[in-house]
Amino acid sequence: MFKNKLCQLLNIEYPILQGGMAWVATAELAAAVSNAGGLGVIGSGHMPPDALRKEIQKAKVLTSKVFGVNIMLMSPFVKEVMQVVIDERVPVVTTGAGNPGEYIPALKAIGSKVIPVVASVALAKRLERIGVDAIIAEGWESGGHVGEVSTMSLVPLVADAVSIPVIAAGGIADSRGIIAALALGAAGVQIGTRFVASKECTAHDNYKQAVIKAKERSTVLTGVSTGHPVRVIANKLTREYLEREKNGASEAELEKMGAGKLRAAVIDGDVDNGSVMIGQIAGMVEEVKSVDEIIQELVKGLPTVVENINHIVQS
Numbered sequence: 001m002f003k004n005k006l007c008q009l010l011n012i013e014y015p016i017l018q019g020g021m022a023w024v025a026t027a028e029l030a031a032a033v034s035n036a037g038g039l040g041v042i043g044s045g046h047m048p049p050d051a052l053r054k055e056i057q058k059a060k061v062l063t064s065k066v067f068g069v070n071i072m073l074m075s076p077f078v079k080e081v082m083q084v085v086i087d088e089r090v091p092v093v094t095t096g097a098g099n100p101g102e103y104i105p106a107l108k109a110i111g112s113k114v115i116p117v118v119a120s121v122a123l124a125k126r127l128e129r130i131g132v133d134a135i136i137a138e139g140w141e142s143g144g145h146v147g148e149v150s151t152m153s154l155v156p157l158v159a160d161a162v163s164i165p166v167i168a169a170g171g172i173a174d175s176r177g178i179i180a181a182l183a184l185g186a187a188g189v190q191i192g193t194r195f196v197a198s199k200e201c202t203a204h205d206n207y208k209q210a211v212i213k214a215k216e217r218s219t220v221l222t223g224v225s226t227g228h229p230v231r232v233i234a235n236k237l238t239r240e241y242l243e244r245e246k247n248g249a250s251e252a253e254l255e256k257m258g259a260g261k262l263r264a265a266v267i268d269g270d271v272d273n274g275s276v277m278i279g280q281i282a283g284m285v286e287e288v289k290s291v292d293e294i295i296q297e298l299v300k301g302l303p304t305v306v307e308n309i310n311h312i313v314q315s
Contacts, residue, residue, distance in 0.1 A: 020070020119147020
């Protein structure tokens with residue numbers, strides 16, 4: 001069905017990437033997405049190198065398909081986890097929170113595809129010049145760390161500015177979102193929030209239920225004053241955080257307040273005092289399904305969306 005540049009580049013059946021969500025995107029979820037025809041991605045977050053190696057090796061047991069690892073370039077273990085990725089010859093590496101330039105030669109030497117997440121046209125152009133293989137243009141509708149531009153504005157701007165494949169991220173949870181992304185010039189999509197509510201996701205059930213219960217206005221942005229905005233579901237933690245932020249708390253104080261809170265929500269299930277990093281599209285997620293069911297729904301719904309558009313355009 002899909003034989004576009006992105007599918008050929010990554011050797012995948014469908015141009016659907018799973019977001020590399022820290023604590024959420026484990027080997028189990030990544031393998032399930034790859035087995036279903038997309039590209040599963042292990043989220044390394046601030047994971048120590050030994051822990052990441054175990055996740056990669058587990059994924060290799062669970063799938064024979066291509067999968068990737070997302071590396072946060074601000075991680076205190078970035079050099080060590082990058083070496084693990086190289087040692088394990090991971091075929092795809094997505095990156096966030098920085099410029100992966102210094103690691104590109106070593107990754108290219110083992111044949112890895114390098115795909116950074118960007119929130120601006122300027123960074124996309126700069127990264128294309130240093131040899132990345134594709135770009136993930138992520139709008140501020142996404143969960144977790146976000147930029148300042150919406151997906152609908154960012155994707156066509158980036159697609160017009162670079163010649164490599166662009167992957168749209170942020171606000172995509174169904175077939176309509178995929179078609180919209182393709183219409184904006186993207187070659188594929190990255191989806192995070194929808195995959196949280198999947199059977200293979202190992203996140204605590206409280207976390208999954210928080211996604212299902214969320215509406216389009218359930219999320220807030222924290223950390224705007226520090227220059228590092230994060231989209232999360234509003235709860236007891238965010239109310240206290242935003243109050244301190246409003247009253248001029250220092251960046252160090254705010255950072256300390258948020259330390260360990262994502263793990264508390266994802267692993268321990270504390271969705272009141274933990275950080276529930278979820279995108280605005282959570283309002284469309286109504287139930288937990290298997291990854292295969294989710295991807296098949298996404299793919300099988302595409303012809304109907306196109307047919308509806310053709311009917312409108314030709315009427």
